[in-house]
Amino acid sequence: MADVVESRLRDYFKKKSFKPGDALPKELELAEALGVSRNVVREALSRLRMLGMIESRKKRGMILASPDILGAFERVLDPLIITEETLQDLFELRLVLEMGLADVLFINITPEHLKQLDLIVEAEVTDSQTFRIKNEIAFHGKLYEIAGNDTLKRFQNMLLPIFGYVLKLEKELISGTVSHKDLVDLLKGGDKEKFRMGMHAHLKPHFDKLEQLKK
C-alpha cells in the first residue's frame, strides 16, 4: 500500500509541476487529493523524506527538495547483506572506474596534487594485508579526489568497505608489477596512455581473476 501511495505522490508532484524549493500541500490535503488515509500518506512521505526528496522547514512546512542521489544507496551498501554476485559486480565496477579515470585525472591534476601523492606513497607500509588495504584506500581515494567530481568521490568512498571486504577474502597478498609509486611517476611523466597501461598492470591480478571467472 505504501508503495502505491509513494508512487502516486511522485506522480502528483510531477503533474502539479512542483520544483525543488516549492512548498508542498499539507499531509491532510495530500490525503484528500489522493483519496487515502492520512496514516498511509504519512508513511509514504516518510519514505520520500528518507530519500531527501522532501524536507520540512520551519514556518514553510514541507518543501520539495533536490535529493541526495547517493544517500539511499549508502544505506544499503553493507557487504554483510548484499549477495556475493552483487559484491563481485561492484568490485568489477571499481576496476572499470579506476581504468576510466585517467582522462578526468589529467584534466585536473596540479603540482600540489602530485606532492600529496608523494607523501601518501612515502608513508606506505606493505607488510600486512590490513596495511595493504589502508594503502589502497589512501592512494586510490586521492586519485578520485583529484578527479574533482564530488558524486564520483562519494560513490567510491561508499564502495570502499566493499573493496576492503573483497580484498580480505583473498588469501595471498596479490600485487601487480606496477606499484603506487610507479603510478605517481607515470602521472608526473604526463603521458595519459602510459599511465593507463600502468594502471592496468597495477590492477592486473584482479583482471586475471576476472578472466578466469568468465571462462
Added chain:
Amino acid sequence: MADVVESRLRDYFKKKSFKPGDALPKELELAEALGVSRNVVREALSRLRMLGMIESRKKRGMILASPDILGAFERVLDPLIITEETLQDLFELRLVLEMGLADVLFINITPEHLKQLDLIVEAEVTDSQTFRIKNEIAFHGKLYEIAGNDTLKRFQNMLLPIFGYVLKLEKELISGTVSHKDLVDLLKGGDKEKFRMGMHAHLKPHFDKLEQLKK
C-alpha cells in the same frame, strides 16, 4: 524520529547477527525491544522495506533480505529535481565508465555480440538530435550489456535519462571524429589500446567541454 528508529533498527539487526533470509521479530516485539511506539516502528520498517532490506513472506512474517542496491538510487534519479552540479557529475561519471569499460569488454565479447553491434550501427539514423540520442542509447547500452555485469548495466540504464537530458541541452549536434561504426571495427580488430583511443576520440567533444569547465 523515524530517522533515529530506522538507524536503531539497523543496529539491532546487526547486534542480533541476523543474516539475509532470517525471520525477524514482529513489529510489536521490535517496538518493545527499542522502547518506542508501534507506529514509529512501522514507519521505520516501511523505509527498510522500500530499500529492499526487509520483505514480508506469507506464513513466515518479515525476513531480512538482500537489498536491491540500485533500487533506491533509481527512485531519486530524476533530472528535473536533481541539481545541475550533480547532473554534470553524473555525465562525467558516464565518460569515466565508457573509457574504463574496454578491459571488461574485451574479456567478454563474442562473435555473436559483434553481429548484434553491426545490426545496431546499420540501423542508425543520424539526421536529428532525437535519433542521435536513440543511437547513443542503443549502441552504448549494448556495450554495457556485453560487459556482462548486471549491476553496471542497470546503473547505466538508470543514468540514460540523465544523458538524454544533458544531450538535449546541447544546441548543436556535436560529434567526435570516430563513429559507432568505427568503434565496432576497432572491436573486431581486437586491439584494446586502439579501441580505447577510438572511444576517447568518439567522446572528445564531451571531454573538450569538461576541460573548458575546469579552467
